[in-house]
Structure formats: C-alpha cells, structure tokens
Amino acid sequence: MKQLPTEYLGEVDTTLAKPTRIHQLRNSGTTNLWIKREDELSSGISGSKLRKYSSLIPFLKKSEIELVAMVGGPNSNNLVGLAQLLKENSIPQVAFIREPGDKQLRGNALLLDMLLNKEEIRFVPRNQWKDADKQARSFLDQSNVQRTYILSEGCFGIESLAGAMTLSEDILRNEKEENLIFERIYIDCGTGLSAMGLILGLDWLSTAASPKREVVVTLIAETESGFLKKLNLLRSSLEQKSESEIVERTNIRLLKPKLSPKFGSVNKSLFQECRDIARSTGIVMDPTYSVKHYHIAKQDLSSNPSKAPSLFIFNGSSLGILGFQDKLAP
Ligand SMILES: *Cc1c(COP(=O)(O)O)cnc(C)c1O
Numbered sequence: 580m581k582q583l584p585t586e587y588l589g590e591v592d593t594t595l596a597k598p599t600r601i602h603q604l605r606n607s608g609t610t611n612l613w614i615k616r617e618d619e620l621s622s623g624i625s626g627s628k629l630r631k632y633s634s635l636i637p638f639l640k641k642s643e644i645e646l647v648a649m650v651g652g653p654n655s656n657n658l659v660g661l662a663q664l665l666k667e668n669s670i671p672q673v674a675f676i677r678e679p680g681d682k683q684l685r686g687n688a689l690l691l692d693m694l695l696n697k698e699e700i701r702f703v704p705r706n707q708w709k710d711a712d713k714q715a716r717s718f719l720d721q722s723n724v725q726r727t728y729i730l731s732e733g734c735f736g737i738e739s740l741a742g743a744m745t746l747s748e749d750i751l752r753n754e755k756e757e758n759l760i761f762e763r764i765y766i767d768c769g770t771g772l773s774a775m776g777l778i779l780g781l782d783w784l785s786t787a788a789s790p791k792r793e794v795v796v797t798l799i800a801e802t803e804s805g806f807l808k809k810l811n812l813l814r815s816s817l818e819q820k821s822e823s824e825i826v827e828r829t830n831i832r833l834l835k836p837k838l839s840p841k842f843g844s845v846n847k848s849l850f851q852e853c854r855d856i857a858r859s860t861g862i863v864m865d866p867t868y869s870v871k872h873y874h875i876a877k878q879d880l881s882s883n884p885s886k887a888p889s890l891f892i893f894n895g896s897s898l899g900i901l902g903f904q905d906k907l908a909p
Contacts, residue, residue: 581784583748587820588741589638595664596633596745599626601753601890606859609880611888613761614862615750618896623690624660625865627743627773627894631734632664634742639670639728646722647672648715649730653679653688654843654867654902656895657733662694675715678702686902733770735809737816743776747784750777750890760790762887765879767797767872767894768806775810777892778829779817785828793830795879797872800842803833834879836871843867850907853900865899 585591599619604612617626624632639647647665651658653676665672674695684692691700701718703711712731719727730736754760768774774796781792798806810831818825839849845866853870857863864870876891900907 580751581786583741583744583780584783584817584821585634585741588744588817589634589738590641591741591745592633592637593745595620595636596630596742596749598749598752601757604860604891606861608859609877611885612877612880612891613888614860614891614893615753617746617892617894621660621896623663623896623898625656625868625894625896625899627746627892628657628660628734630742630745630776631739631772632660632742633745635730635734635736635739636664636668638738640668642726642728644670644726644728646670646719646724646727647730648675648719648727649673650675650711650715651732652677652843653681653691654686655732656687656867656899659687659690659694661730661734662691666694673699673701673715673718675701675703675711675718677708677711678704680705685904689901690898733772735770735772737813739772740776740779740813740817743773744780744783746773746777746892747780750781751784759888761792761890762790763793763795763885763889764892765795765797765872765876765889766892767799767868769800769868771796771801771806771809772813773894774806775813778810778831779814779825781829782814782825782827783817785826787828789828791830792828793832795832795834795876797834797836797875799836799868799871806833834875836875837878838871838874840871845903845906850903853907854909862893863897863900864893865895865897866903867895867899869893869895869899 601613601615620626620629766774839846
C-alpha cells in the first residue's frame with residue numbers, strides 16, 4: 580500500500596499517533612453506524628489534537644525550538660493539549676490567552692491554570708484580541724532566545740498535516756481488520772485541519788480502483804467557503820512539496836450543526852442531548868464539538884440513509900464536560 584507523504588511533510592511520532600479501535604454504535608437508533616474512538620488516544624488531550632501534535636512536536640524538536648508562544652481562548656482544547664505535550668518534551672512555552680469573560684476557574688481555564696505557572700501565561704484584553712498574534716510575535720522577538728516559534732489559534736499549519744493524515748491510514752487499517760468499507764465518514768471541524776488531513780490522506784492513499792467515499796464535515800467553527808479555500812491551499816502546498824498531483828477522489832459534503840449552532844454557545848437541548856447520548860451509547864461526549872457533531876450526523880443519516888457502513892469520528896474527550904458540570908446536572 581502507498582505510504583503517507585512524511586518524506587515531504589516531516590516525521591510523525593507514531594507513539595503519539597497510535598492505532599485506535601472502532602466499534603458499532605448499536606443503540607444509536609441508526610443502522611450500521613460505527614464510531615472511531617479517537618478519544619482513547621489520550622486521557623487528557625482531545626484525540627484529533629494528538630494526531631496533529633504527532634508531527635508538530637517532532638518538527639519543533641528537529642528545529643531545536645527554544646521557546647514557543649501559543650495563542651488561544653481560555654476554553655481552548657488546543658492550549659490545554661499543547662501545554663501538556665510541550666512540558667513533556669521540555670520545550671519552554673508562553674500562552675497568550677484571551678481574557679476570559681467568566682472569571683471562575685472551570686473547565687479548560689482551570690486545566691490551563693493547573694498546567695502553567697504565572698510566567699507562562701499572558702492574558703490579552705478582549706479589545707486587543709485581533710492583535711494577539713502580533714503581541715506574541717513581538718514578545719518572542721524581544722526574548723533573548725534565538726530559535727522561537729509561534730503557534731496560532733488551533734495549530735492550523737503544514738507542520739501538523741502529516742500527523743492529521745495518519746487518521747486516514749488508520750481507518751483503512753480498521754476496515755481491513757473488520758472486513759468492511761466505510762462509504763461515508765462523519766468528522767467535525769474547528770480550523771478544519773483534522774478533516775482536511777483525513778480528506779487529503781484518503782486522496783493520497785487512493786487509486787482509481789479504490790472504493791468511492793464521502794467525507795461529511797460538521798462545520799463547528801468554520802464557514803463553507805473558508806473550509807474549501809483552506810483545503811485547496813493545503814492540497815496545492817502538498818502537491819508542490821511532493822511534486823505530484825493529488826487527484827480529488829473523495830466526495831465532500833459540508834454540514835452546519837443544528838443544536839446551539841454558534842461556536843462556543845451552549846443551551847439546554849445541547850446538555851439534554853449530551854445526557855441522551857451517554858445513556859444510549861455509553862459514551863460521554865464533549866458538548867462543544869462532539870455532541871453537536873453527533874446530533875447532526877444522526878439526522879443526516881436518517882434523511883440520507885446509506886446501505887454501506889458509515890463511520891463517526893469521535894475526536895473529542897469526556898474531559899470536555901468539565902466546564903459544564905453545573906449545567907449538566909438535572
Ligand atoms: C480541536 C477539536 C476539533 C477541531 O480540530 P481542527 O483540526 O481544528 O478542525 C474538533 N473536535 C474536537 C473535539 C476538538 O477538540
């Protein structure tokens with residue numbers, strides 16, 4: 580089988596991007612829906628993040644980066660994940676965090692406070708947030724360290740692509756083991772890098788003889804045009820690096836969430852759905868991404884049924900309920 584393009588994109592740490600299992604969702608109310616347990620990649624880091632870091636961390640180490648500035652909101656899964664892995668790898672870090680509206684330490688804000696000491700946190704006032712990257716850049720320039728790196732919101736970048744692409748390879752492994760083909764794959768999207776890694780990975784690994792597949796993307800925090808534009812940019816830069824054409828073999832469909840659709844927003848029905856999913860499937864999903872994603876994927880499956888098996892990617896983590904305990908309690 581064809582290999583992922585790590586020779587052009589950079590090395591992947593396969594102890595981070597490990598194989599994950601799939602299993603059928605028997606009580607989901609839909610037939611032939613399977614789930615990929617990306618949550619099991621880590622107990623403290625959202626699954627999709629760990630795949631991205633599996634090429635980002637080797638890149639930072641190879642470049643001998645001595646100081647990282649990372650940018651994100653107080654509830655960012657990305658900052659919480661990075662804080663853990665950068666510490667594990669002794670890469671010094673400073674987080675530029677958007678000043679929280681809610682002063683109470685809960686959820687990811689609490690985890691960040693536990694993981695980082697005072698010198699590692701800079702709060703950026705909300706009215707200066709659009710300049711956060713600039714502030715981080717000038718902080719790095721003023722530090723007396725030579726090799727520095729800035730990680731913008733969500734870690735969207737070519738350094739994370741090889742890691743994100745490992746999902747496609749691992750799904751093909753699952754298919755082989757279970758002796759089935761997923762003609763439809765549901766994945767959620769923040770910056771979109773994980774979904775784009777899946778699509779480009781499938782395209783890269785496919786030939787004209789491969790089964791026809793559809794990737795259905797739930798746009799939690801991105802627009803349709805933004806997603807397609809970024810996907811084209813990534814495809815072109817991968818084509819340039821590898822000096823080969825990546826034929827578009829995967830069909831793409833973009834969905835918007837219907838439950839509390841605005842990114843970061845929550846409401847009663849969302850929490851009710853979170854409880855319903857737990858009781859029916861036995862999985863506690865994070866409300867911010869996975870509950871919204873699961874809700875729309877199930878709706879889509881009932882309005883567009885598929886005869887072949889479908890796969891739901893659970894990119895999140897049960898830890899995502901940490902900030903909502905008082906709202907989840909009935
Ligand atoms: C961060 C995150 C995403 C978004 O990943 P992108 O690669 O930025 O699209 C999706 N789902 C969950 C649960 C996440 O934590």
